[in-house]
Amino acid sequence: MNFSDPHLIPLWKKVESGDRLSLADGRALFASQDLLGLGWMANHIREQRHGRQATFVFNRQINPTNICVLSCKFCDYATKEGKPNAYVLSEKDILDRLSPELREVHIVGGLYSKWSFDDYLNVLRVIRRAYPHIQLKAYTAVEIDYFSRKEKISIREVLQRLQNEGLVCLPGGGAEIFSERIRKALFPFKIGWSKWSEVHRTAHELGIRSNATMLYGHIETLEERLDHILKLRDLQDQTKGFLSFIPLAFQPGLTGIVERQTSSVDDLKTIAVSRLLLDNFDHIKSYWVTVGEETCSMALRFGADDVDGTILEERIMHAAKAETPVGMARDRLVRIIREAGCIPVERDALYNVVQIFEEKPHALIA
Numbered sequence: 001m002n003f004s005d006p007h008l009i010p011l012w013k014k015v016e017s018g019d020r021l022s023l024a025d026g027r028a029l030f031a032s033q034d035l036l037g038l039g040w041m042a043n044h045i046r047e048q049r050h051g052r053q054a055t056f057v058f059n060r061q062i063n064p065t066n067i068c069v070l071s072c073k074f075c076d077y078a079t080k081e082g083k084p085n086a087y088v089l090s091e092k093d094i095l096d097r098l099s100p101e102l103r104e105v106h107i108v109g110g111l112y113s114k115w116s117f118d119d120y121l122n123v124l125r126v127i128r129r130a131y132p133h134i135q136l137k138a139y140t141a142v143e144i145d146y147f148s149r150k151e152k153i154s155i156r157e158v159l160q161r162l163q164n165e166g167l168v169c170l171p172g173g174g175a176e177i178f179s180e181r182i183r184k185a186l187f188p189f190k191i192g193w194s195k196w197s198e199v200h201r202t203a204h205e206l207g208i209r210s211n212a213t214m215l216y217g218h219i220e221t222l223e224e225r226l227d228h229i230l231k232l233r234d235l236q237d238q239t240k241g242f243l244s245f246i247p248l249a250f251q252p253g254l255t256g257i258v259e260r261q262t263s264s265v266d267d268l269k270t271i272a273v274s275r276l277l278l279d280n281f282d283h284i285k286s287y288w289v290t291v292g293e294e295t296c297s298m299a300l301r302f303g304a305d306d307v308d309g310t311i312l313e314e315r316i317m318h319a320a321k322a323e324t325p326v327g328m329a330r331d332r333l334v335r336i337i338r339e340a341g342c343i344p345v346e347r348d349a350l351y352n353v354v355q356i357f358e359e360k361p362h363a364l365i366a
């Protein structure tokens with residue numbers, strides 16, 4: 001590889017010999033304008049771990065309610081009771097959205113004061129009763145903390161009760177960015193790193209796997225992104241319970257926080273830097289909902305190895321005017337992966353292989 005940025009050469013030597021990259025290395029990666037060099041290094045790690053395979057899951061998102069006691073400044077999804085856009089899904093609404101071929105249901109929503117913890121547990125119960133084989137990835141650390149405070153029971157007990165109803169994985173949301181400066185500015189009443197990490201650590205102790213997200217492209221600095229990523233790396237060293245890391249490109253919507261969404265260059269760089277620094281995470285997810293199909297596909301050659309899934313009904317990013325579709329047919333995900341020259345692999349929520357899609361002779365033929 002001929003790096004156009006000579007600063008990448010010592011970093012490449014470290015990557016090649018399997019040495020861990022430092023915070024200073026992370027700064028040099030973000031500072032580099034050699035996008036192809038960065039991508040090439042990240043792809044090297046990605047191929048060491050996964051070859052050319054890239055995964056997706058046949059899943060659906062269920063957002064039981066958008067009514068939330070909090071009003072985070074970056075969130076266009078949440079609303080208040082009585083507003084015209086407020087909704088609460090009934091058991092029937094939830095069941096009507098499901099079908100037997102789903103492998104994963106991803107559940108996340110507002111903190112609804114009229115619902116008890118048992119109502120939230122009941123969402124899992126209803127799904128499991130009808131479709132016992134579907135894996136449940138439910139409730140972010142923010143929701144877990146809310147249940148614990150509402151019920152006056154420990155986080156461990158909340159998680160155990162969810163586990164008894166079939167929870168296998170926590171989604172990575174609610175992490176936002178682990179900077180107190182930004183928490184105070186954008187989501188002052190929401191948990192920060194200390195509580196978020198306690199919830200994930202406890203989940204991992206109980207054998208519940210989890211993901212971690214990072215909301216970027218708002219008012220954070222690159223230093224704050226690096227701090228976020230390295231905090232997660234430290235925690236993963238201790239617990240080894242994280243499955244995947246998901247950078248979420250901020251959709252500005254009507255928030256007025258920034259004028260426009262991040263560029264593809266920033267999205268690809270962020271994926272590549274994440275892949276290079278998070279040497280103890282198996283999976284880096286490129287979330288097609290926020291970065292779009294084209295960047296998602298390219299990201300598979302910049303360090304990402306997973307594209308999430310069919311989703312079928314995305315509401316959170318679309319409340320913030322995301323321009324992508326609300327769901328994606330299985331064939332289209334296969335195509336996104338093939339267009340990157342990768343081999344599509346359908347997986348379940350825990351990254352077990354469901355089926356490998358045979359390689360086609362021409363990468364552009366779906």
Ligand code: V47
Binds near residue numbers: 075108172212249251
């Ligand atoms: O925590 C809210 C983010 C998260 C916006 O675990 C926004 O596989 C961008 O948890 N622009 C919830 N992001 C989503 C989530 C998630 C998503 C995909 C995969 C996984 C996984 C988990 O959505 C929130 C917040 O950070 N969010 N509003 C917005 N306007």
Ligand code: SF4
Binds near residue numbers: 068069109
């Ligand atoms: Fe509520 Fe989550 Fe939106 Fe904050 S980000 S207002 S906690 S739904």
